[in-house]
Amino acid sequence: MSPDVPRRSDATRAAILRAARARFAADGYQRATIRAIAADAAIDPSMVMRYYGSKAGLFAAAVDVDLRLPDVGGIPPERLGAELVRHFLRRWEDSAAEDDALLTLLRSAATDEDAAQRLRGVFREQVQPVALRLAGGDPDKAGRRAGLVATQLLGLALCRHILRLPPVAALSAETIVEEIGPTVQRYLTGAR
Known part of the structure; x- marks a missing residue:
């Protein structure tokens, strides 16, 4: 088999993840079933279990979120807020929103504590290090700043996409960057 041709198992996994994200987004974690996800992916439910082991394993894979944050060291300090907002808008709007793991996680987090914990982890592990760098290494200040940034970005996602x-x-998008960017900038840098 040519390395350029995806293997059938890769296509099956991708179909399962697409169906799972859509189903978890529509029904939430508790109501979504392996049987419904398999039907949406046009496969047998045993294949879902084969690849992901359990509903919890499938959910974890479906909402494995990499924010792909830009390197803040390469951004002029006065543009950090605007660039972060622009980054999130591109991330959500340049891909299919129904296939976006972060939006799926956000929808599920409203009703499921495990999803909420996972969402908190995404921001703690991916946004807080950026804030820590900008807060001069002060973890308390960085945690507060990352949390406030999350209020803006997740609130934006909730209102705009959900x-x-x-x-x-x-x-x-540019109006959103102009309106929300300064607030995110203030949260990131602590400037009043």
Whole structure:
């Protein structure tokens, strides 16, 4: 088999993950079933179990989130807030929102404590180190800053992509960057 041709198992795994993200997003973790996810992926439920072992294992794989944050060292300090907002907007809007693990996790976290814990972990492990670097190594200050950044970015995702709040959903990406960027900047740098 040519290395350029994906293996059938890779395609099956990808189909399962797409179906799982959509199902978890629509039904939440508790109501989503392996049988429904398998039907959505047009495969036998035993294949889901073969690849992921359990519903919990499948959920963990479906919401494995890498924020792919930019290197803040390469961004002028006065542009950090705007660039972070722009990064998240591109991440959500340049890919299929229904296939986005972060949005799936956000939807599920509202009703499931395990999902909420996983979402807290994403921000603790990926956003807090950025804030720590900007807070001069002070972990308390970094935790507070990362948490406040999360309020803006997750609130934006909730209002724009999940609730589709008309005033927010209708804004251009650049308007959102202009409006929210300064707030995120203040949270990141502690400037008043």
